[in-house]
Amino acid sequence: VVHIAAVNKDRSFDDYQRIYNTIAEKIREEDEYDGYIGYGPILVRLGWHSSGTYDKNDNTGGSYGGTMRFKLEQSDGANNGLGNARAFMEPILKEFPWISHGDLYTLGAVCAVQELQGPKVKWRPGRVDMPEDTTPKNGRLPDAANGADYVRNFYARLNMNDREAVALTGAHCLGRTHLKNSGFDGPWGAASNSFTNEFFVNLLNEQWKLQKNKAGNMQYDSPKGYMMLETDYALVQDPAYLKIVKEFANNEGAFFKEFASCFQKLLENGIDYPKDAPTYVFKTLDEQDL
Numbered sequence: 001v002v003h004i005a006a007v008n009k010d011r012s013f014d015d016y017q018r019i020y021n022t023i024a025e026k027i028r029e030e031d032e033y034d035g036y037i038g039y040g041p042i043l044v045r046l047g048w049h050s051s052g053t054y055d056k057n058d059n060t061g062g063s064y065g066g067t068m069r070f071k072l073e074q075s076d077g078a079n080n081g082l083g084n085a086r087a088f089m090e091p092i093l094k095e096f097p098w099i100s101h102g103d104l105y106t107l108g109a110v111c112a113v114q115e116l117q118g119p120k121v122k123w124r125p126g127r128v129d130m131p132e133d134t135t136p137k138n139g140r141l142p143d144a145a146n147g148a149d150y151v152r153n154f155y156a157r158l159n160m161n162d163r164e165a166v167a168l169t170g171a172h173c174l175g176r177t178h179l180k181n182s183g184f185d186g187p188w189g190a191a192s193n194s195f196t197n198e199f200f201v202n203l204l205n206e207q208w209k210l211q212k213n214k215a216g217n218m219q220y221d222s223p224k225g226y227m228m229l230e231t232d233y234a235l236v237q238d239p240a241y242l243k244i245v246k247e248f249a250n251n252e253g254a255f256f257k258e259f260a261s262c263f264q265k266l267l268e269n270g271i272d273y274p275k276d277a278p279t280y281v282f283k284t285l286d287e288q289d290l
């Protein structure tokens with residue numbers, strides 16, 4: 001399968017910055033969502049899950065076709081709860097009907113990372129909506145009840161190495177788990193809507209206890225009320241991963257640099273960009289005094 005980015009000559013940086021601003025202002029406005037966490041974290045998850053179906057072995061899946069808009073992909077249990085993120089995007093699609101779903105879902109994730117004080121993430125337009133029958137089968141997204149070998153193998157399918165795998169999982173500094181979505185319990189207190197290296201600091205500094213949660217699933221809990229999935233904790237069980245977790249816990253800049261590059265790579269997996277395709281770095285609302 002080959003997906004060529006469609007360069008739309010009628011649209012400029014300003015057109016996409018306007019969509020970025022509309023999403024960013026809506027995140028700011030609807031701040032009460034999910035116990036005042038806001039929509040940022042779930043918009044990051046929407047962009048990630050739109051892209052996480054990619055398979056480097058046959059170049060299928062990924063963000064290009066916008067197939068997250070179809071009920072088959074939405075029915076994957078791993079996507080439980082993302083209807084809230086899609087509903088958030090509905091009015092944006094109405095106001096800007098010229099953008100593809102793949103471009104919108106990935107632009108929303110980049111906007112959320114930047115507006116939550118994360119690193120600048122480069123973004124390129126050109127994804128084209130594909131028909132429903134191109135939707136990948138369910139089951140390509142990861143399952144949290146696994147260890148380091150599974151994590152390494154899963155990220156390898158996305159063409160991600162150890163450093164990229166650790167950096168990407170660092171997005172679990174945002175938001176929380178919801179029993180009704182994934183069967184994992186999440187602490188109200190500890191959830192956050194600021195993009196930092198806290199995930200790595202907590203992994204190293206908290207005492208973690210593996211226990212069954214009230215849904216009967218295993219998760220790690222800490223005295224402060226933090227939690228980690230088994231796939232999160234795998235990053236301190238595996239010696240190669242642990243070395244990178246320590247680096248990112250002690251150097252937020254190194255984490256930000258790696259995250260910025262591998263998040264862009266994740267959102268663009270499977271797409272060939274012509275040499276005249278533009279690359280955009282959006283301004284935050286704060287940078288525009290908005």
Ligand code: HEM
Nearest residue numbers: 041042044048142143144168171174175176177178181182
């Ligand atoms: C082995 C890989 C991964 C596994 C097993 C995993 C699993 C999960 C689970 C079970 C949840 C809770 C969903 C809910 O109950 O609402 C979650 C939330 C989340 N995940 Fe991951 N994840 C993985 C990788 C990633 C990556 C690569 C990113 C982004 C770069 C990411 C971003 C998020 C965010 C932002 C949330 C919070 C969403 C919210 O607060 O609504 N995750 N993840």
Ligand SMILES: NC(=O)CCn1cnc2ccccc21
Nearest residue numbers: 172175176177190226227228
């Ligand atoms: N701060 C917390 O205790 C939750 C952090 N956290 C750990 N693993 C996660 C997976 C998804 C969302 C938040 C997560």
